[in-house]
Amino acid sequence: MTxxxxxxxxxxxxxxxxxxxxxxxxxxHEVRIASDGRKxxxxxAGWRPDVIVLDLLLPAVSGHxxxxxxxxxxxxxxxxxxxxxxxxPTLQQLDGANAVLRKPFDIRELLTLVERLRPRTxxx
Amino acid sequence: xxxxxxxxxEVKLARTRGLLVALxxxxxxxxxxxxxxxxxxxxxxxxxxxxxxxxLLALAVVGRELVRITNAxxxxxxxxxxxxxxLTAHDERRKALEERDELSRTVAGLRALNDHLxxxxxxxxEAVASAVHELRNPLTSVQAYGQLMSRNLQSVQRQVEQLERxxxxxxxxxxxxxxVESEVDLVREAREAASRLRLLTDTEVAVDVDGPGPFLVxxxxxxxxxxxxxxxRNAAKFSPHDRPIEIEVRREGEExxxxxxxxxxxxxxxxxxxxxxxxxxxxxxxxxxxxEGIGLAVSREIVLQHGGRIWATSPGAGQGSTFYIAxxxxxxxxxxxxxxxxxx
Numbered sequence: 001m002t003x004x005x006x007x008x009x010x011x012x013x014x015x016x017x018x019x020x021x022x023x024x025x026x027x028x029h030e031v032r033i034a035s036d037g038r039k040x041x042x043x044x045a046g047w048r049p050d051v052i053v054l055d056l057l058l059p060a061v062s063g064h065x066x067x068x069x070x071x072x073x074x075x076x077x078x079x080x081x082x083x084x085x086x087x088x089p090t091l092q093q094l095d096g097a098n099a100v101l102r103k104p105f106d107i108r109e110l111l112t113l114v115e116r117l118r119p120r121t122x123x124x
Numbered sequence: 125x126x127x128x129x130x131x132x133x134e135v136k137l138a139r140t141r142g143l144l145v146a147l148x149x150x151x152x153x154x155x156x157x158x159x160x161x162x163x164x165x166x167x168x169x170x171x172x173x174x175x176x177x178x179x180l181l182a183l184a185v186v187g188r189e190l191v192r193i194t195n196a197x198x199x200x201x202x203x204x205x206x207x208x209x210x211l212t213a214h215d216e217r218r219k220a221l222e223e224r225d226e227l228s229r230t231v232a233g234l235r236a237l238n239d240h241l242x243x244x245x246x247x248x249x250e251a252v253a254s255a256v257h258e259l260r261n262p263l264t265s266v267q268a269y270g271q272l273m274s275r276n277l278q279s280v281q282r283q284v285e286q287l288e289r290x291x292x293x294x295x296x297x298x299x300x301x302x303x304v305e306s307e308v309d310l311v312r313e314a315r316e317a318a319s320r321l322r323l324l325t326d327t328e329v330a331v332d333v334d335g336p337g338p339f340l341v342x343x344x345x346x347x348x349x350x351x352x353x354x355x356x357r358n359a360a361k362f363s364p365h366d367r368p369i370e371i372e373v374r375r376e377g378e379e380x381x382x383x384x385x386x387x388x389x390x391x392x393x394x395x396x397x398x399x400x401x402x403x404x405x406x407x408x409x410x411x412x413x414x415x416e417g418i419g420l421a422v423s424r425e426i427v428l429q430h431g432g433r434i435w436a437t438s439p440g441a442g443q444g445s446t447f448y449i450a451x452x453x454x455x456x457x458x459x460x461x462x463x464x465x466x467x468x
Contacts, residue, residue, distance in 0.1 A: 015261070019265035026275075086264075104260055108271060
């Protein structure tokens with residue numbers, strides 16, 4: 001039995017976030033939701049996820065800004081990020097992302113992706 | 125300009141000339157009518173000649189003026205015609221210009237309207253794009269829940285199938301159903317059972333046929349399929365998900381053997397025969413796996429009813445296991461008519 005991952009879902013649309021959480025939780029992952037960039041940063045301050053699922057269109061701090069910020073800080077740089085976006089993102093917006101899914105997508109794709117991005121060893 | 129000045133000078137000169145002629149005439153008349161001593165006949169003759177000349181000159185001047193006046197009138201008429209033509213042309217040109225202005229105003233109006241419409245269209249496009257984007261979020265969650273539901277339904281379906289199998293296993297007591305005698309192709313049955321397992325559990329099954337066929341046994345295809353299903357399900361239950369299950373079909377003399385190998389936890393040697401007992405659940409790690417504990421027992425019953433053998437081997441704990449079934453071959457080995465001789 002593979003160990004469940006810690007996944008931070010940053011998504012402002014509550015039903016979508018809930019769907020991600022339910023699907024990921026059903027596969028044995030621990031999921032936390034942040035509805036915008038600021039809340040995500042607050043969450044990250046006390047909890048280290050194995051994978052981040054990031055919506056690009058967010059209020060307050062945009063997903064792209066957050067992604068750039070994460071990639072600049074050594075403590076978050078290694079965390080894989082799956083970008084999910086309703087609009088087709090530009091290459092620039094995807095800079096630093098490990099994978100991208102365009103909404104709507106098959107939820108199994110997300111499950112497969114987070115498995116593929118599973119870190120070899122979990123730093124504690 | 126110069127022409128006008130020249131003409132004015134000419135008119136002045138003609139007037140002066142006319143005046144001079146008139147003065148000369150007047151002077152002649154005065155001289156002729158002067159009272160006093162009569163003039164000599166020569167002088168009178170000369171004065172008369174001069175008079176005639178002066179009259180002729182005067183007539184010439186008048187005639188010339190008349191011609192000039194006539195010419196001037198003609199010129200004026202020509203000028204007037206020219207002026208009228210010019211004015212007409214000008215009028216037409218003005219009208220054309222006005223029409224052109226009118227057209228430009230219309231064109232400008234149309235352009236403005238066009239711009240306005242384009243802006244409106246653009247705004248509408250943006251609104252539609254935004255709405256489409258907004259639709260993607262609910263669509264994502266609906267799709268996700270749809271898939272979750274369908275997965276849950278699948279697991280319900282699997283449970284139902286498992287219950288169904290359990291019931292059919294329980295019903296498969298010895299002698300409960302007659303054996304239907306026909307020729308059963310073990311390879312085909314193995315492949316079909318492998319497909320059924322793949323559909324059910326996504327487990328990969330490799331079927332390997334060792335040597336030439338046919339691999340026909342006599343028996344009931346349904347019940348032999350049930351045995352294969354039991355062996356495969358058993359293997360899938362104890363095998364890690366990422367390791368394939370292997371089926372090998374081969375001929376050993378007059379016997380056809382089929383082995384199902386898994387890479388699971390293995391079986392302790394003391395349990396190798398016990399596992400075929402009804403309701404035996406095994407020990408150690410195998411206890412973790414949910415199972416009904418009768419599949420192997422039922423399989424053994426069916427195999428024995430077919431005059432076959434069933435047994436299991438395992439190299440040891442953690443090293444997987446192989447379950448074998450063996451039946452007498454229904455037909456002898458097919459020997460090709462022409463056996464190619466080896467070339468030295």
